Amino acid sequence: MQLKKALKSLVPPSLQARIRTxxxxxxxxxxxxxxxxxxxxxxxxxxxxxxxxxxxxxxxxxxxxxxxxxxxxxxxxxxxxxxxxxxxxxxxxxxxxxxxxxxxxxxxxxxxxxxxxxxxxxxxxxxxxxxxxxxxxxxxxxxxxxxxxxxxxxxxxxxxxxxxxxxxxxxxxxxxxxxxxxxxxxxxxxxxxxxxxxxxxxxxxxxxxxxxxxxSELVADSAFVLTPGAVADDLGAWIDAMHADGRKVIGINVHPMLFRDATDEQIATIVQRGADALLACAETARVAWLLLPHDYRGRLGDAVCLEPIRDRVAGILGDTVRHLDGRHRASTLKAVAGRLDGVVSGRMHLAIATLGMGVPALCATYQDKFEGLYRHFGLPDWLLLSPESFLVEGTFRDALARFIQQLPELTRIVGARREAVLALSRQNFTIFDDVAQTARIGSAGQGGSPAPVQDA
Known part of the structure; x- marks a missing residue:
């Protein structure tokens, strides 16, 4: 192995790239x-x-x-x-x-x-x-x-x-x-x-x-019909206590992948803007925060941003802020999202889990993934934040404050569309009932006779 690495080091990078191609x-x-x-x-x-x-x-x-x-x-x-x-x-x-x-x-x-x-x-x-x-x-x-x-x-x-x-x-x-x-x-x-x-x-x-x-056929993401799991007793008790205290409980999810190959400076900015927004909103609204990881992949994982945010605000917010520790299945996180009043999500499938439970989501978008999801629910575009929102002081803070203020109306909008979206998701699985696939369905284009596979 060492000899192979040594020989490879002698090959110019340009030639290595040509060999890979x-x-x-x-x-x-x-x-x-x-x-x-x-x-x-x-x-x-x-x-x-x-x-x-x-x-x-x-x-x-x-x-x-x-x-x-x-x-x-x-x-x-x-x-x-x-x-x-x-x-x-x-x-x-x-x-x-x-x-x-x-x-x-x-x-x-x-x-x-x-x-x-x-x-x-x-x-x-x-x-x-x-x-x-x-x-x-x-x-x-x-x-x-x-x-x-x-x-x-x-x-x-x-x-x-x-x-x-x-x-x-x-x-x-x-x-x-x-x-x-x-x-x-x-x-x-x-x-x-x-x-x-x-x-x-x-x-x-x-x-x-x-x-x-x-x-082709228009459906909704298959994960909308995922069965929610169970919420741990201690977490459920904390959420209930916050609600009993008259607080809205908001899930927070931001992560390094909002920026491609995020630099340490960009990650630090996400953390700073996130912490500032939580502290500012806590001064004007009765809220509690659940920092909600949805990806555990090391340096790309959500804890890289969420744990430092918790550390910055915990001394001021006390038990009204909590980080969901440990690793959890998607079904568990869907159940957790369903107990909250709103979720800020940088992960599309956390947003899907949240909306699928009838809970509004404010999303930090990346890779052109969220616009179509929001069209399913007829949600307003201001709920979609670009990653650059975290680079401009006050932008994320103001959006979060607006989200909290409009939660009753947003909850109504999501609830009105939820069953229709779940029905679209279930359309993915009619394949398990079909015996043959010879009928054409509402397609964007008509499939004709199979063309030969073209050589690259």
């Missing part, structure tokens, strides 16, 4: 060639209802549920599948041993082929060997190849190939950004018209329709 393009070429071949050999099968076995593809097969948003989406699929058949077998594609171990721990059967250099060949063999009654992929925010072209292309292939065999296949509730990788266009255009691409917000639905003729 060559390897990536070679992997794409192998993938696309195998996809073409597998399409020619697909034989249709008869699926069963109620479902007896499904294949689940998580947003990140390398970790399975490394992020709490992934936990929320994966768990929602598992719950909805088991609602149809408590004995259903759920197999999940994984890419690494750590993800496979997590799958087993959650009662799922891992199929560790995602990182295979011959992924399509292995997938084809799997579809031949195992009888699946549905294939569902959680597209999340990866279907536009913003992060990884090959990963996005695999997500398309993993629903295309089973659909050609007559297996109901769908990509559930995903977002689509304004600048998708143009290389994906041919793959979407060539996909089986029986695949359903379900977009989780109206903005993404419109963008996808302009980019692709594939069959």
């Amino acid at each position: 060559w390897k990536a393009e070679r992997a794409i070429a192998v993938f696309e060639a195998e996809w073409r071949e597998s399409r020619r050999n697909a034989a249709r099968i008869q699926v069963r209802r109620p479902i007896e076995r499904i294949l689940l593809v998580p947003p990140d097969p390398g970790t399975l549920m490394g992020a709490l948003g992934d936990d929320a989406m994966v768990t929602s699929v598992v719950e909805m599948a088991r609602a149809r058949n408590p004995e259903v077998e759920i197999e999940v594609l994984t890419g690494r041993p750590v993800a496979s171990e997590m799958a087993v721990a959650h009662g799922l059967k891992p199929v560790e082929i995602w990182e295979s250099p011959h992924f399509v060949r292995d997938l084809d063999a799997l579809l031949t060997k195992r009888r699946y009654d549905a294939v569902v992929a959680l597209g999340a925010d990866i279907m536009d190849a913003y992060h990884d072209f090959l990963g996005s292309a695999k997500m398309i292939a993993v629903v295309d190939l089973p659909a050609r065999r007559g297996i109901p296949s769908s990509v559930l509730g995903f977002s689509f950004n304004a600048r998708p990788n143009p290389r994906l266009a041919a793959h979407f255009a060539g996909v089986s018209p029986d695949v359903r691409f379900r977009l989780r917000d109206e903005i993404s639905f419109e963008r996808f329709g302009r980019f692709s003729p594939a069959t």
Whole structure:
């Protein structure tokens, strides 16, 4: 290993970059060639209802549920599948041993082929060997190849190939950004018209329709239907005590990822502005604060900002401020959010959990993720704060004060739309009831005959 590192250090960085690019393009070429071949050999099968076995593809097969948003989406699929058949077998594609171990721990059967250099060949063999009654992929925010072209292309292939065999296949509730990788266009255009691409917000639905003729449907995020867990007794007692004292209890979630590759100075500014806002609002309103982490990933995790905020205000605010210590599942945090009066969230799936419980959310936005979510509820744009709001003194403070003041009206707005949004979320899971996917549904574009996969 040391010799390998020493030899690598002798290679100029520019040449190393060229080698990485060559390897990536070679992997794409192998993938696309195998996809073409597998399409020619697909034989249709008869699926069963109620479902007896499904294949689940998580947003990140390398970790399975490394992020709490992934936990929320994966768990929602598992719950909805088991609602149809408590004995259903759920197999999940994984890419690494750590993800496979997590799958087993959650009662799922891992199929560790995602990182295979011959992924399509292995997938084809799997579809031949195992009888699946549905294939569902959680597209999340990866279907536009913003992060990884090959990963996005695999997500398309993993629903295309089973659909050609007559297996109901769908990509559930995903977002689509304004600048998708143009290389994906041919793959979407060539996909089986029986695949359903379900977009989780109206903005993404419109963008996808302009980019692709594939069959698409507007839904809401699958995590809206996640069953809330339980709130710990001591935390519940604290919330009740704050309410009994006439206080609104507000959840606070901010984190370093509001800025890409956040500097120490930017993190310090988030902490300073957050602490200042909590102290200022506590002077003008009867409030209590619950600092609410929703990501535990080291330097990118929420504690990097939330713990210093707590330390700055605790001496002044006393027991009216609390940090939720420990690590918790997405279902637990959803239950906690449901006990609060409002939540400030920098994480989209914490906002989804909050709104899904009928509680208003003020969001610090990033990566173009929140606008479509708010359109579902008809919430005003001023509830969406740019990361730069934390760089200008008083901006976050004023928005937080306005949020607290307007909580009664915002709660009414969220409550009025909540059931309709939950119904849209449940639309993701009609795939477990469908026997065949031959009908066209309200699509942004009409899927035609499958086009050939284009070489990169």
